[in-house]
Amino acid sequence: MGEPGTQDVVRLEDLEASRALTGRKHILALTVEDTPGVLARIAGLFSRRGFNIDTLAVGPTEDPEISRITLTLDGAVHPIDQVTKQLHKLVNVIKIRDMDPETTIAREMALLRVNAGIEGRGEVMQFAEIFQAKIIDVSRRTLTVEITGTQERIDSFERMVRPHGLVEMVRTGEVAITRSRSDS
Amino acid sequence: MRAADALCAALLDEGVEHVFGIPGGASLPLYDALYDSKLKHILARHEQGAGHAAEGYAKASGRVGVAFATSGPGATNLVTPIADAMMDSVPTVFVTGQVRSDLIGTDGFQEADVTGITMPVVKHSLLVTDPRQIPGYIHEAFHIASTGRPGPVLVDVPQDLIRAEIDYAPAEGPPALPGYKPPLQGNIKQIRIAAKALANAKRPVIYGGGGIINANASQEFRDFCRSDRLPVTLTVMGLGAYPAPDEQWLGMLGMHGTRAANYAMDEADLIVCVGARFDDRITGKLSEFAPRAKFVHVDVDPAEISKNVPAHIPIVGDAADVLPKLTREYRALEPETKRLEDWWKRIRSWQAEYPLRYEDSADSEIKPQFMVEAMYEATGGEAIITSDVGQHQMWAAQYFHFDKPRRWINSGGLGTMGFGLPSALGAKVACPELDVVCLSGDGSLIMTCQEMATAAIHEIPVKVFLMNNGHYGMVRQWQELFWDGRYQSVDTGSSPDWTKLAEAFGWSGLKVTDKKQLPGAMREALESEGPVLLDVHVTKDENCYPMIPAGHAARDMVG
Ligand SMILES: Cc1cc2nc3c(=O)[nH]c(=O)nc-3n(C[C@H](O)[C@H](O)[C@H](O)COP(=O)(O)OP(=O)(O)OC[C@H]3O[C@@H](n4cnc5c(N)ncnc54)[C@H](O)[C@@H]3O)c2cc1C
Ligand SMILES: Cc1ncc(C[n+]2csc(CCOP(=O)(O)OP(=O)(O)O)c2C)c(N)n1
Numbered sequence A: 001m002g003e004p005g006t007q008d009v010v011r012l013e014d015l016e017a018s019r020a021l022t023g024r025k026h027i028l029a030l031t032v033e034d035t036p037g038v039l040a041r042i043a044g045l046f047s048r049r050g051f052n053i054d055t056l057a058v059g060p061t062e063d064p065e066i067s068r069i070t071l072t073l074d075g076a077v078h079p080i081d082q083v084t085k086q087l088h089k090l091v092n093v094i095k096i097r098d099m100d101p102e103t104t105i106a107r108e109m110a111l112l113r114v115n116a117g118i119e120g121r122g123e124v125m126q127f128a129e130i131f132q133a134k135i136i137d138v139s140r141r142t143l144t145v146e147i148t149g150t151q152e153r154i155d156s157f158e159r160m161v162r163p164h165g166l167v168e169m170v171r172t173g174e175v176a177i178t179r180s181r182s183d184s
Numbered sequence B: 001m002r003a004a005d006a007l008c009a010a011l012l013d014e015g016v017e018h019v020f021g022i023p024g025g026a027s028l029p030l031y032d033a034l035y036d037s038k039l040k041h042i043l044a045r046h047e048q049g050a051g052h053a054a055e056g057y058a059k060a061s062g063r064v065g066v067a068f069a070t071s072g073p074g075a076t077n078l079v080t081p082i083a084d085a086m087m088d089s090v091p092t093v094f095v096t097g098q099v100r101s102d103l104i105g106t107d108g109f110q111e112a113d114v115t116g117i118t119m120p121v122v123k124h125s126l127l128v129t130d131p132r133q134i135p136g137y138i139h140e141a142f143h144i145a146s147t148g149r150p151g152p153v154l155v156d157v158p159q160d161l162i163r164a165e166i167d168y169a170p171a172e173g174p175p176a177l178p179g180y181k182p183p184l185q186g187n188i189k190q191i192r193i194a195a196k197a198l199a200n201a202k203r204p205v206i207y208g209g210g211g212i213i214n215a216n217a218s219q220e221f222r223d224f225c226r227s228d229r230l231p232v233t234l235t236v237m238g239l240g241a242y243p244a245p246d247e248q249w250l251g252m253l254g255m256h257g258t259r260a261a262n263y264a265m266d267e268a269d270l271i272v273c274v275g276a277r278f279d280d281r282i283t284g285k286l287s288e289f290a291p292r293a294k295f296v297h298v299d300v301d302p303a304e305i306s307k308n309v310p311a312h313i314p315i316v317g318d319a320a321d322v323l324p325k326l327t328r329e330y331r332a333l334e335p336e337t338k339r340l341e342d343w344w345k346r347i348r349s350w351q352a353e354y355p356l357r358y359e360d361s362a363d364s365e366i367k368p369q370f371m372v373e374a375m376y377e378a379t380g381g382e383a384i385i386t387s388d389v390g391q392h393q394m395w396a397a398q399y400f401h402f403d404k405p406r407r408w409i410n411s412g413g414l415g416t417m418g419f420g421l422p423s424a425l426g427a428k429v430a431c432p433e434l435d436v437v438c439l440s441g442d443g444s445l446i447m448t449c450q451e452m453a454t455a456a457i458h459e460i461p462v463k464v465f466l467m468n469n470g471h472y473g474m475v476r477q478w479q480e481l482f483w484d485g486r487y488q489s490v491d492t493g494s495s496p497d498w499t500k501l502a503e504a505f506g507w508s509g510l511k512v513t514d515k516k517q518l519p520g521a522m523r524e525a526l527e528s529e530g531p532v533l534l535d536v537h538v539t540k541d542e543n544c545y546p547m548i549p550a551g552h553a554a555r556d557m558v559g
Helices: A038-049 A080-088 A118-130 A151-164 B003-013 B025-036 B047-061 B079-087 B114-121 B131-146 B188-200 B210-214 B218-225 B259-267 B319-332 B337-353 B368-379 B391-399 B420-430 B442-448 B451-457 B473-482 B498-504 B515-527
Strands: A025-033 A055-060 A066-074 A093-098 A104-115 A134-138 A142-149 A166-171 A175-178 B018-021 B040-043 B065-069 B092-098 B124-127 B152-158 B204-208 B232-234 B249-252 B270-274 B294-299 B313-316 B384-387 B436-441 B463-468 B508-512 B532-537
Touching: A025 A038, A025 A080, A038 A066, A038 A080, A038 B114, A066 A175, A080 A093, A104 A151, A118 A134, A118 A142, A118 A151, A142 A151, A151 A166, B003 B025, B003 B131, B018 B047, B018 B420, B025 B065, B025 B092, B040 B451, B047 B065, B047 B079, B047 B092, B047 B420, B047 B442, B047 B451, B079 B092, B079 B114, B079 B152, B092 B131, B114 B124, B114 B152, B124 B131, B131 B152, B188 B270, B188 B294, B188 B313, B188 B319, B204 B218, B204 B259, B210 B218, B210 B319, B218 B319, B232 B259, B249 B259, B249 B391, B259 B337, B270 B319, B294 B319, B368 B391, B368 B436, B368 B463, B368 B515, B384 B391, B384 B420, B391 B436, B391 B463, B391 B473, B420 B436, B420 B442, B420 B451, B420 B463, B436 B442, B442 B463, B463 B515, B498 B508, B498 B532, B508 B515, B515 B532
Parallel strands: B018 B040, B018 B065, B065 B092, B092 B152, B124 B152, B204 B232, B204 B270, B232 B249, B270 B294, B294 B313, B384 B436, B436 B463, B463 B532, B508 B532
Antiparallel strands: A025 A066, A025 A093, A055 A066, A104 A142, A104 A166, A104 A175, A134 A142
């Protein structure tokens, strides 16, 4: 019964089931048909199965019939394997990639309106400079900042400026792409 | 031709002969096309009935069942059968009329967003936005409904689009669906590992389910189980996949399963699950479910694997493909059957100590279990039995010994009262040569009793054996056992007079209260030409045992 790749003797005590929770953040890249209702189906599936999406970004791709959805989820709370298998059952979902953190470049954009009167203004501008963020609008009492980066980077910028008074913040959710090999 | 005619032509090209439905404003064009079509339309009397009839048709025949409804209330009446078909993986296509496309989104007359409403309970749905899509969508709907893990597909057709002129050519080959590729072939390496694990198992149990019936793989399943003396149990959805009774048969497992089956799961070292989904009626308290076992899980739906119970050896594939390979690999190992001797001794001791049993009456009183046994006798075990939901359903599962697939039709996952009668009509239309008996409860039957008119008008000679205990028996049982006997809203009283109701619908009706008359009455009902309702008065407060209280472990079985 020798078969390459299988153990010759399978002892029950050696069998292990794969662990459900990975404990880390996952970025899922979904390629979907650009048909009406596809986003509703995905959102409905998440709410029905009790999965929580951390961020969601949707947009067109190089192919006009195909959209790309980028989702981030917490693998400490959700069995990612079960999430992707359920998503696969949606007929309009063509492909799902659970992106490998080692080889993925992920970026998010955020717009933050921060209280910045005469005293605080200098410090906010300094933070913006350190984080390579842009000031895109100014009023007497506020600065509006545009920042792009990883989720973590935007989180830390937010922490820095929050004590000044965060009037409004919008974030796009992460989008991600796989790093190309340097020789390609 | 008109798109409506093309829709009918497309259905015929998918092999459809019968559709069940009710017309309305938005489906007038479709019904006008039916006028000239070869399709046979069976007019139900409520869209829920049409939907369950389509399910019964599919479950009895393995072919896709089809139901039509109009927009708005017609479509919303279909929601229950659609959800039912989703839970029990029934291949069905539902075609709903929709308001004119320019009215969509305006709260037009009889507008309901049925694709939205049903989104969580369909395998897929298609809203027509261009009349030229119609034939292709029908083809896609049939492909998706019937392949992989079967399920309901909804096609919603606005009434202006279905009147447009389009070209029609029969579809060739499977539709191009880039996101839909159901896995069919099991991975041979995984199958080999499973065979080897099984050959080493000392306390194995084979746990099969509805997926074997879906796969039409009952013979392959029997061959596998008999490749050794492997103990076999089935879920309520799998009954018939393995013949009962049989030397290797443990009985059904789960909440109302046998002790032998549940205790064997509890002590097993290896459980081979084929086409079943570890429902909570099976596992009870998940943390104490089969604590000593490793699991092989064969399922065509990858998402079922490790959903509730982590699988040690997952095999994704169609049971019809996997089982013969598994049998071949297992046989090749020439496993020692002797290793199972101690295990069988243990199982036999449970079987001897805890057979299914009930105390029969000494007088004329009809015990519900006796009624099921009488049904088995009267039909020679040969009929298709459909069931409603409640105690009667569980007694049928326990005491009617199903030995062929597609002979037991019930609503397991959603547990839909009102399923029994319309699904019997569908089964009879699909299999006119077989006797079809609906075993119902007085609570369930009244929920869709209007379909007696359908049976009368269309001359569909089904028989209804009503287990009349004057109660919502299953709920009464739970109130007795777990809610201190504080009976609330479970007495159904003595209304209606069922024989009069049957006669009003053009059926024959007969009331039976004496045990001695029951077998004869059943035989007569089966022999008579038309539809018959037997109103069988049984013990009012019998409980269905044994039972694992909800959320408990197999060891906590009572009764
Ligand atoms: C009042 C009441 C009491 C109940 N008590 C019990 C009880 O005591 N015992 C019991 O068993 N049930 C009971 N049920 C039913 C229960 O709720 C579930 O419906 C049932 O257990 C599910 O059966 P199943 O696991 O066979 O899955 P099904 O719902 O039949 O699912 C079939 C599985 O097979 C897979 N499959 C489909 N096609 C294929 C294929 N071609 N190849 C491989 N796999 C395939 C599917 O993906 C799915 O995972 C009760 C229901 C009611 C209403
Ligand atoms: C549509 C629907 N409503 C309510 C229930 C809850 N329920 C489950 S069993 C049951 C009682 C069934 O009574 P009956 O049909 O008389 O069968 P019995 O249990 O008496 O055999 C009820 C109300 C259900 N399963 N389905």
